Amino acid sequence: MSVSHRVRVDPQSLRLTKERGPHGATVSGCLPKCESAEPLVWRARRPVKRPGILYLTRTGLADPLGQSQVMSYLRGLSRNHDITLLTAEKIDDADDASHMAALRADCAAHGIDWRPQRFRAGRIGAxxxxxxxxxxxxxxMRQKPIALIHARSYIPAAIARALWRRTRVPFVFDMRALWLDEMIEAGRLTAGSPMERVLRRMERLCLRDAAGVVSLTDAAVSHLQGIYPSELIGQRIVVIPTCADLDRFPMRPPPDAPMVFGCVGSVTSGWFRLDWLDALFAAAASDDPTALFEVVTRDDSDVVRAGLPNVPTARLTIVSVPPEDVAARIAGHHASAMFYATGPARLGSSPTRLAEILATGRPVIANAGVGNVADIVTGHRVGVLMADCTMDAARAALSDLSALRHDPDLPDRARATAETLFSLEDGTRAYASLYDTILGSAS
Structure with a gap:
C-alpha cells in the first residue's frame, strides 16, 4: 500500500529521514500563449555537470525577505546547481539602480542567472x-536545460504546474505557509467565495502534481493531510523551518539603559496583531518612563503610528533600513516583540525574524498559537508569552521578561537555540537533498 511520507531535517546528521504519515498508507483556465510557435524541447535529460534549476518567486530580491529567505539559500545551492532566478521586483526597488547593480553583482559572483521582472499590484496586475x-x-526553458523548477509559494507553484504540463519538467511546491488561510484570516479573501474555490483547486492540484512539497512546520503537514488525504498519498513532503544566515546576525552585548523594546518586520499585513504590540508598548511606557520603542519596518510609518495610539509619540521610532542594517537595529533592542493572528493559517508559520532575533542574543515576547513559536520560546527559555492584548497580560509578560533577563546565560542560550533550530547550512542541505532525490528518481 502506498504511504504518505513526511521528511524532516535531522540537524545532527544533516540527513533526511522519513516518517509514516498520519493517514497510514504514505488554476485551471487559459494559459498565455508562448511568444514563439516553435516546438518546446525538454532538455532536462541532457547530461550536465550541474543540474539546471529554475527558481520562481514573487518575492523580490531587493526585498529584505528576498535576501533572507531566497538569496541566502541560493548562494549555497549554486555550488552544485545551475540556478536561474526569476523574481518580481517592486517598482521602487527596481528603480534603485545602485541597489539593483549590487544585487546583480552578488548573483553573478555565485553564478546565478537573475531575471528580475516588475511586480504589479492589484487583481489586474496579478x-x-x-x-x-x-x-x-x-x-x-528554451534557452537552457532545466531539470527542476522550484516554486516559492502558491502563485509560482501554479505557474510551475502549468510549465510541468507543457514540458513534464518536475517542480517543487515550496509552500512557505498556508497562504489561502492567511488571506482569509486577514480579510483579503472571503471564505466560500468563487475566488477561494478557484484558489483551493489550485492548491489541491499543486500538492498532487508536485514532485516534492516543502512546509515550514509539521502542524501544517498534518493539517493538509487531513484536507487532501488522497492527493498526498505517496507525496514527498519535506519540513524545513525558516532558516537564517546566522553569520549576518552576530551575538552582541545588550545596549546600556534605557530599555528599548523593538519589533521588526511588517506589522500592517493584516495577520500581525498591532493591537497586542500597542498594549505591550503602552504598559512598558506606563511602568518605565524612560523606556523607548522602535519598529523596524518598510510599512507606511503613518499607518503604523496610527495603529499604536497608546504609545507616547516622542518615545516611538518607526524606521526603514536596508537588509544589511537590520542586525544592528536588533542588537540595539533589549527585547523584540512578535504577535500574530492565530487560527489554522498560523499552523504553517515560522516567523523569519525569530531566528534572527535569537541569533543576536535577544529574548522575544510572543503569543501562542503560531507554528511552534510557543514551544521554542518556553522550551528553550528564550523569551516570554503574552496571554492576550490586555494591559494586565502585558504587565505579566513584562514581569516575566524582567526575571528572564536577569539570567546571565540568556544571550548564549538564545544564540544556541538559533544555531540548533534555524541553521541556514542545515536548511540549504535539506533543499539540496530534496533536489537530488527528485532528480535521481526522474533520471
Missing amino acids: ARNFATMFKVAMRI
Missing part, C-alpha cells in the same frame, strides 16, 4: 504578473 512570469519562464 494576472499580468502571472502571464509575464509564465512567458519568461517558457523562454528560459
Whole structure:
C-alpha cells in the first residue's frame, strides 16, 4: 500500500529521514500563449555537470525577505546547481539602480542567472504578473536545460504546474505557509467565495502534481493531510523551518539603559496583531518612563503610528533600513516583540525574524498559537508569552521578561537555540537533498 511520507531535517546528521504519515498508507483556465510557435524541447535529460534549476518567486530580491529567505539559500545551492532566478521586483526597488547593480553583482559572483521582472499590484496586475512570469519562464526553458523548477509559494507553484504540463519538467511546491488561510484570516479573501474555490483547486492540484512539497512546520503537514488525504498519498513532503544566515546576525552585548523594546518586520499585513504590540508598548511606557520603542519596518510609518495610539509619540521610532542594517537595529533592542493572528493559517508559520532575533542574543515576547513559536520560546527559555492584548497580560509578560533577563546565560542560550533550530547550512542541505532525490528518481 502506498504511504504518505513526511521528511524532516535531522540537524545532527544533516540527513533526511522519513516518517509514516498520519493517514497510514504514505488554476485551471487559459494559459498565455508562448511568444514563439516553435516546438518546446525538454532538455532536462541532457547530461550536465550541474543540474539546471529554475527558481520562481514573487518575492523580490531587493526585498529584505528576498535576501533572507531566497538569496541566502541560493548562494549555497549554486555550488552544485545551475540556478536561474526569476523574481518580481517592486517598482521602487527596481528603480534603485545602485541597489539593483549590487544585487546583480552578488548573483553573478555565485553564478546565478537573475531575471528580475516588475511586480504589479492589484487583481489586474496579478494576472499580468502571472502571464509575464509564465512567458519568461517558457523562454528560459528554451534557452537552457532545466531539470527542476522550484516554486516559492502558491502563485509560482501554479505557474510551475502549468510549465510541468507543457514540458513534464518536475517542480517543487515550496509552500512557505498556508497562504489561502492567511488571506482569509486577514480579510483579503472571503471564505466560500468563487475566488477561494478557484484558489483551493489550485492548491489541491499543486500538492498532487508536485514532485516534492516543502512546509515550514509539521502542524501544517498534518493539517493538509487531513484536507487532501488522497492527493498526498505517496507525496514527498519535506519540513524545513525558516532558516537564517546566522553569520549576518552576530551575538552582541545588550545596549546600556534605557530599555528599548523593538519589533521588526511588517506589522500592517493584516495577520500581525498591532493591537497586542500597542498594549505591550503602552504598559512598558506606563511602568518605565524612560523606556523607548522602535519598529523596524518598510510599512507606511503613518499607518503604523496610527495603529499604536497608546504609545507616547516622542518615545516611538518607526524606521526603514536596508537588509544589511537590520542586525544592528536588533542588537540595539533589549527585547523584540512578535504577535500574530492565530487560527489554522498560523499552523504553517515560522516567523523569519525569530531566528534572527535569537541569533543576536535577544529574548522575544510572543503569543501562542503560531507554528511552534510557543514551544521554542518556553522550551528553550528564550523569551516570554503574552496571554492576550490586555494591559494586565502585558504587565505579566513584562514581569516575566524582567526575571528572564536577569539570567546571565540568556544571550548564549538564545544564540544556541538559533544555531540548533534555524541553521541556514542545515536548511540549504535539506533543499539540496530534496533536489537530488527528485532528480535521481526522474533520471
